[in-house]
Amino acid sequence: MNIVVDTHTHTVSSGHAYSTVQENAKEAYANGISMINISDHGPAMKGAPFLYHFGNLRVIPDILYGVRIIRGVEANITDYNGTVDMPERYLKMLELVLASFHDICIEPSTVENHTNAAIEILKNPYIDIFAHPGNPQFQIDIEKVVKTARDYNKLIELNNHSFNVRKGSEDNCWEIARMCKKYGVRITTGTDSHISFSIGRFDNVMKILKEVEMPEELVITTSVEKMENYLSERKKRIEK
Ligand SMILES: [Zn+2]
Numbered sequence: 001m002n003i004v005v006d007t008h009t010h011t012v013s014s015g016h017a018y019s020t021v022q023e024n025a026k027e028a029y030a031n032g033i034s035m036i037n038i039s040d041h042g043p044a045m046k047g048a049p050f051l052y053h054f055g056n057l058r059v060i061p062d063i064l065y066g067v068r069i070i071r072g073v074e075a076n077i078t079d080y081n082g083t084v085d086m087p088e089r090y091l092k093m094l095e096l097v098l099a100s101f102h103d104i105c106i107e108p109s110t111v112e113n114h115t116n117a118a119i120e121i122l123k124n125p126y127i128d129i130f131a132h133p134g135n136p137q138f139q140i141d142i143e144k145v146v147k148t149a150r151d152y153n154k155l156i157e158l159n160n161h162s163f164n165v166r167k168g169s170e171d172n173c174w175e176i177a178r179m180c181k182k183y184g185v186r187i188t189t190g191t192d193s194h195i196s197f198s199i200g201r202f203d204n205v206m207k208i209l210k211e212v213e214m215p216e217e218l219v220i221t222t223s224v225e226k227m228e229n230y231l232s233e234r235k236k237r238i239e240k
C-alpha cells in the first residue's frame, strides 16, 4: 500500500507552524505525495488566521510544483453540541473540512460529551473528517463514532503526528483502525505537519494499516482518483 495524499498539513498561517504553501508543495513532491490538503486551524485557536483567510484560498493554484492543492481547514469543535468555529458559508467554499478537539479551544469533558460532539460533526454535511480521533484527552466511544461515520459516509483520520504529540493515542488509534475495518468505514491519512519536512511521512500510520490488514479500498489516500472522487462526492452532498 502506498499513500499519495496527505489530508492534514499546516502552514505559517496557523501561527504555530513554520512552512509556506510553496514549501509544503515542494516537499510533498519530493516525498512522493501527489495531493495535500492545506488545513490551517480555524479562527478560534490563538494565532490562527481570520475567517477571510479561508475565503481567499482560491488564489492558490490547483497544482503547485506538481502537487494538487486542496483548499481546506481544520475547524475547532467549540462545544459539545458539535459547533465548529466557522460559519456554513465559509465551510461551503472549501474543498475538504476537518474538525477536531483541541484543549485550548474546548475544555475536556466526559466520554459521553466527547462522543456526542464527534457524532454531531459527522452528521454535519459540511464536515468531512474527524481529525485525530484517538486523542485520549477527548476519549470517545470509538464504536459509536465509527458507526456514525459509516452512516453519513464520512472519513476517519489516522493521524501520524498523534503518536508523537498526543501521548496515549496509540491504543485508541489501533482500536479506531480495527473498527473502521469491521464497519467498512473509509480512512484518510494525515501527517498533521507543522513544518514541511514531515509531509508524506506516514511511518506510524503504515504500521497500523499493515498490522490490522486494512483493505486498500478503505484507505482513500492511496490514489489521486479515489481522493478526487471523494471531493466530488462532498460537492454533491453540500449542493443538495
Ligand atoms: Zn496545530
Ligand SMILES: [Zn+2]
Residues within 6 Å of the ligand: 008, 010, 074, 192
Ligand atoms: Zn492539525
